[in-house]
Structure formats: C-alpha cells, structure tokens
Amino acid sequence: MSPEGTSAPVAPPVPSGPGPGRLGGAPRPGRILLHAVLVALSLAMVAPFVWMVLTSLKSHAEVMSYPPTVLPSVWQWVNYPDALGFAPFGTYFRNSMVIAVSHTAINVALAAMAGYALARLPFRGRTPALVFVLAAMMIPTFTKIVPQYLLAKTMPFFGGNDFLGRGGSGWLDSWWALIVPGAVTPLAIFLFRQFYLSLPRELEEAARLDGLGEFGIFARVMTPLMKPAIATVALITFENSWNNFVWPLIVTRTDQLRVIQVGLAAFQQTERTLWEYLMAGTVLATVPMIVLFLFTQRYFVQGFATAGIK
Amino acid sequence: MAAPTAAPPATRAVAGAHRRSRPLGHERRRAAYLMLAPGMLHLAWWIGVPTVATFVLAFTRYDILAGTMAWAGLDNFVAIFRDPVWWTAVWNTVVYTFFTVPVAMAIAVVIAVLLNTNLRARAWYRTAVFMPHITATVAIALVWMWMFEPNIGLFNWVLSWFGVRGPAWTSDPAWAMTSVILMSVWKGIGLKMVIYLAALQGIPHDLYEAAEIDGAGPVRRFFAVTLPLLGPATFFVLVVSLIESFQVFEQFYVLTPEGGPAGSTTVMTYEIYKSAFQRFDMSVASAQSVVLFVFLLVLTIVGRRFTGRDDVA
Numbered sequence: 001m002s003p004e005g006t007s008a009p010v011a012p013p014v015p016s017g018p019g020p021g022r023l024g025g026a027p028r029p030g031r032i033l034l035h036a037v038l039v040a041l042s043l044a045m046v047a048p049f050v051w052m053v054l055t056s057l058k059s060h061a062e063v064m065s066y067p068p069t070v071l072p073s074v075w076q077w078v079n080y081p082d083a084l085g086f087a088p089f090g091t092y093f094r095n096s097m098v099i100a101v102s103h104t105a106i107n108v109a110l111a112a113m114a115g116y117a118l119a120r121l122p123f124r125g126r127t128p129a130l131v132f133v134l135a136a137m138m139i140p141t142f143t144k145i146v147p148q149y150l151l152a153k154t155m156p157f158f159g160g161n162d163f164l165g166r167g168g169s170g171w172l173d174s175w176w177a178l179i180v181p182g183a184v185t186p187l188a189i190f191l192f193r194q195f196y197l198s199l200p201r202e203l204e205e206a207a208r209l210d211g212l213g214e215f216g217i218f219a220r221v222m223t224p225l226m227k228p229a230i231a232t233v234a235l236i237t238f239e240n241s242w243n244n245f246v247w248p249l250i251v252t253r254t255d256q257l258r259v260i261q262v263g264l265a266a267f268q269q270t271e272r273t274l275w276e277y278l279m280a281g282t283v284l285a286t287v288p289m290i291v292l293f294l295f296t297q298r299y300f301v302q303g304f305a306t307a308g309i310k
Numbered sequence: 311m312a313a314p315t316a317a318p319p320a321t322r323a324v325a326g327a328h329r330r331s332r333p334l335g336h337e338r339r340r341a342a343y344l345m346l347a348p349g350m351l352h353l354a355w356w357i358g359v360p361t362v363a364t365f366v367l368a369f370t371r372y373d374i375l376a377g378t379m380a381w382a383g384l385d386n387f388v389a390i391f392r393d394p395v396w397w398t399a400v401w402n403t404v405v406y407t408f409f410t411v412p413v414a415m416a417i418a419v420v421i422a423v424l425l426n427t428n429l430r431a432r433a434w435y436r437t438a439v440f441m442p443h444i445t446a447t448v449a450i451a452l453v454w455m456w457m458f459e460p461n462i463g464l465f466n467w468v469l470s471w472f473g474v475r476g477p478a479w480t481s482d483p484a485w486a487m488t489s490v491i492l493m494s495v496w497k498g499i500g501l502k503m504v505i506y507l508a509a510l511q512g513i514p515h516d517l518y519e520a521a522e523i524d525g526a527g528p529v530r531r532f533f534a535v536t537l538p539l540l541g542p543a544t545f546f547v548l549v550v551s552l553i554e555s556f557q558v559f560e561q562f563y564v565l566t567p568e569g570g571p572a573g574s575t576t577v578m579t580y581e582i583y584k585s586a587f588q589r590f591d592m593s594v595a596s597a598q599s600v601v602l603f604v605f606l607l608v609l610t611i612v613g614r615r616f617t618g619r620d621d622v623a
Contacts, residue, residue, distance in 0.1 A: 250587050265563070293437075
C-alpha cells in the first residue's frame with residue numbers, strides 16, 4: 001500500500017502502535033454520544049444483577065407489592081441467614097465449592113502434563129493424539145451424556161453393584177460421579193499445549209545440558225514460567241464446574257449432594273413466591289464467579305482469545 | 311545421558327542436527343507417554359467411549375432395568391420421526407437459534423467496534439458486557455424469571471410506564487419462546503464481543519488510514535474494511551454460537567419447565583433429557599442425540615463453506 005508516501009514525513013513509515021486502533025480524532029459530540037450509547041448498553045447488561053441484589057434485600061411484603069420499589073424501604077440483611085435456614089443453600093454452596101476446587105486442581109495437574117507432552121515431546125502418535133483432543137473438544141454434551149450416565153451407574157463394586165456393574169446404583173448419588181467424569185477437559189489440554197508451544201526451545205536444551213530429566217524440565221523449568229497460563233486454565237475450569245448444571249442434575253437425588261445450581265432450580269419449583277430467598281440464593285450462586293472475574297479478568301480474556309483466535 | 315540405544319533407524323536421519331536428539335528419543339518418548347496417559351485415558355473413557363456408545367445404543371433396544379440389549383436396526387429413528395413432539399422440538403431449536411445467534415452476533419460486533427477505540431472507561435464497559443457470560447445460566451435464568459413475573463415483575467412494570475400491558479411472558483405460549491430468546495441474547499453477547507475485540511486488534515491500522523484517505527466515512531470503513539477482515543472471527547463465532555445454541559438446555563429448563571406452556575418451548579435437548587432421565591428409554595434418547603449431533607455436524611460444515619469464502623482476501 002502506498003498511502004504512507006502521501007503523509008507528512010514526520011512519522012516513521014510503519015505505524016507500529018499495537019494498542020487499540022484509534023480511528024482518527026473523533027469529534028467531541030461524537031465521543032459524548034458514544035459514551036451515552038455504551039453507558040446505556042452497560043446498564044442493560046448489569047440491570048439483572050442489580051435487580052437480583054435489590055430483591056434479595058427486601059421484605060417479603062415489599063417484594064409482593066405492586067408497583068415495585070427500586071430500593072428496599074428497609075434493607076433486610078437478615079434475608080440471607082433466613083434463606084440459609086429455610087433451605088440448605090449452605091450445603092449446596094459447599095458442595096459446589098468442593099467440586100469446583102477438585103476439578104480445578106485435577107484438571108490443571110493432568111492437563112498441564114498432557115499439554116506439555118503434546119507441545120514439546122516428540123513421540124509416535126502425537127498427531128493422532130492431538131486430533132483426538134480436538135475432536136473430544138467438539139463433542140457436544142448431549143452426544144455423550146446418556147452413556148456417561150450408564151458408565152457411572154454400572155461402575156463395578158460401587159453402590160451395591162457386582163463385578164459386572166449390575167444390581168446397584170454404582171456412582172450415582174456419590175461424590176465419585178460428581179467429581180471424576182468432569183475432572184479432565186480437552187479444552188484445558190489444548191490450552192496448555194498452545195501455551196507450552198510458545199516457550200523458547202533454548203530453555204529446554206539448557207536444562208537438558210544441566211542434566212535434568214524430562215519430567216524435571218517440565219516441572220521445574222517450563223511450568224514455573226507458565227503462571228498466567230495456569231491461572232487461565234484454572235479460572236476457566238472453575239467457572240465451568242461452578243456453573244455446570246445438567247450432569248449434577250442427573251446424577252444426584254439427595255439434598256446432601258446437590259450443587260447450588262441444581263438446588264436453586266429445585267427451590268424455585270417448590271417455593272414459587274419466595275422471591276427474596278430465591279434471589280439471596282442466586283446471589284450466593286453468582287457472586288463467587290463475579291468477584292473472581294473482576295479480579296482476574298485479563299486471564300479469562302487471554303484464555304478465550306487463545307482458544308478462539310489461536 | 312543415555313548411550314545411543316536406538317540404532318537401526320538412525321540411517322533415516324539425514325541432517326546432523328537430528329543425530330543430536332537421537333539418544334534422547336527413548337527417554338522423551340517414555341516421558342511423553344507417562345505424562346499423556348492420565349489425561350488421555352480419562353478422555354478416552356469419559357468422552358471417547360460414551361460418544362461411540364451413543365451411536366451403538368441408537369441402533370439397539372437397551373433395557374436399563376434388565377440390563378439387556380438387542381439389535382433394533384432403525385426402529386428408534388422411525389419412532390422419533392413419527393413423534394410429533396420431537397418435530398416440535400426440532401422446529402423450536404431452529405427458531406431459537408435463528409433469532410438468538412444473528413441478533414447476539416450483530417450486537418456483539420457493533421459493541422466490539424465501539425469499544426475498539428481508546429476510550430476512557432473502556433475496561434468497565436467491557437467488563438459489564440462480558441459479565442453475563444461468566445455467571446451461571448441457571449441462577450441468572452431464575453433472575454430473569456423473576457423479572458418476567460407477569461403481575462409484579464420488572465418488565466411489565468417498566469412497560470406500564472408507557473401504557474403497555476405486558477404479556478404473561480414465560481407462561482404465555484405466544485411469548486414463552488421470545489422470553490427465552492431475550493435472555494439468551496443478553497447472555498450471549500459477551501463472549502462474542504470479546505472474540506471480535508481480539509480480532510479487531512489484529513487489523514492493521516494503516517488499512518483504516520488508507521480508507522480514510524480514499525474518502526470513506528466511519529460507516530463505509532466498517533462495512534468495507536472491518537467486516538471483511540473479521541471473516542475468520544465471524545466464522546469462529548458463528549460455529550461456536552450455533553453449536554452452543556443447538557445445545558441450549560438450562561434456560562428452557564428453568565424459564566419454561568416441562569417443555570413450556572402447552573409444550574410450546576420444548577427443544578431437542580429437553581426431549582433427550584426427558585427420554586433418558588424421566589422415561590429411562592436410553593435407546594430413543596441416543597437416537598435423538600445422534601440426530602442432534604448430525605445437525606451440529608452439518609452446521610459446522612456449512613458454516614465453514616459459507617464464511618470460508620471471505621476468509622483470506
């Protein structure tokens with residue numbers, strides 16, 4: 001392209017600013033309009049969260065009155081302990097936390113190893129293995145959920161099953177079913193592979209000359225350089241696990257093992273008008289993710305960009 | 311390190327550089343297999359086996375109580391194609407996708423372009439738009455259910471300011487689908503916006519300068535420069551969104567339980583759920599899953615063809 005030739009000779013020929021593209025000097029009124037549009041859009045995106053919190057702090061009478069009030073006339077902080085006493089939201093919250101933390105720990109450990117092997121170790125069958133991970137990433141939940149359920153149900157020697165997996169309930173209604181099947185995700189393996197690919201080869205070779213074994217190179221040289229990548233995978237795993245619904249819904253029956261998303265849905269179906277308690281429950285179910293996101297969003301965005309644009 | 315153990319195939323190594331990594335080959339292979347094994351075995355058992363099993367189960371008659379299995383040929387497929395509820399579910403899934411995906415994509419690309427300037431408070435806007443994506447669908451659907459409440463809910467109150475008597479939303483057969491679509495568009499914008507934003511930052515700035523010098527205004531630049539160069543990102547967003555949209559479950563499960571008022575909002579995933587986990591007919595559920603899978607496969611291939619053309623200019 002030639003337009004540089006026509007511009008003033010002050011600037012260097014290649015505009016090397018990688019920052020957000022500045023579309024010329026937008027005029028002042030345009031800027032104000034732009035901000036107005038963006039403020040309106042942002043408010044629309046945030047409004048449901050605000051309404052959720054406000055409702056959770058109103059008395060039952062105020063929630064049921066019409067027209068609704070915007071701010072609670074009396075801030076009913078007591079709704080939260082009351083809701084926890086009325087339904088086992090505390091148990092649900094703890095269960096979700098246990099599962100999400102387990103998934104995150106297991107996934108980071110196992111997927112990092114697999115991703116490292118796929119990225120940096122030459123071995124026969126590496127391409128098929130990578131293709132398998134990519135294919136597994138694309139398999140929709142509902143294409144595998146029925147046999148997954150059957151595999152859990154027929155797990156031998158568990159839940160009263162015989163050695164062929166007959167006669168009992170297997171892993172159903174147990175921590176095993178809640179934690180094991182979702183503990184490793186192909187997305188995490190793929191993300192780790194992408195991140196490990198970007199590390200320089202010289203590091204690996206220097207460590208090898210220093211006499212480190214292959215596992216030592218992985219654990220002590222390469223992985224400590226990958227803290228942002230680990231944060232990204234950990235956050236995405238935690239998010240998916242915390243927000244998961246269908247699998248915990250089908251493998252649990254008892255209140256003791258319900259996760260918070262399933263517990264909330266069940267609460268709404270039995271208590272149709274206790275909106276303030278329901279909203280207190282949804283605050284418990286959403287706030288951990290929102291807080292985590294607000295403090296760590298650059299890792300989230302990095303993860304989506306890596307998965308998306310490659 | 312280890313002595314050269316792999317001798318015979320060494321003749322294949324041509325360059326001298328290859329010879330240096332030879333003695334390492336064995337140790338690195340062993341490390342690779344050990345490190346891959348836990349993850350890959352897990353994927354094979356919990357994703358590979360179930361995927362194949364779905365396709366096998368779809369052609370069998372499997373009795374979950376007796377644990378018996380018999381070959382059934384195409385019986386399960388014949389059964390679901392004769393089931394009018396299944397066709398309603400397929401139609402509803404298509405309608406839902408048709409309205410949710412393009413609307414959310416269009417809004418997302420516009421927001422991304424607006425945010426791709428060095429605005430003050432840019433990060434705040436981005437956070438607000440992205441937030442619905444990271445919160446749980448079920449929890450947030452319950453909030454929307456409360457906002458959709460016909461008598462005392464937020465939406466009908468706001469509509470009443472303008473003298474509009476709002477519908478019963480999720481419990482009105484004519485509005486139930488619209489309700490779910492509204493919520494899904496809101497929730498779907500964030501991820502698409504972030505992908506578009508990342509892609510926009512890869513567009514070289516001099517293209518805009520060239521267009522500006524050629525006299526193109528902001529709108530013209532958007533359609534002549536931005537959109538064509540967003541081709542690959544658009545393909546990616548489209549395929550991901552279609553796949554996600556065809557698998558929609560939680561919004562429908564929460565907002566319009568039991569397939570919605572008069573069965574008006576049942577979708578393919580809900581029918582699979584019903585067949586498998588309420589009627590425990592795993593064979594029919596598998597046949598339905600296979601149909602859903604074929605839809606997704608076709609969408610992926612067609613999507614690639616359709617947007618692939620704009621790809622590399």
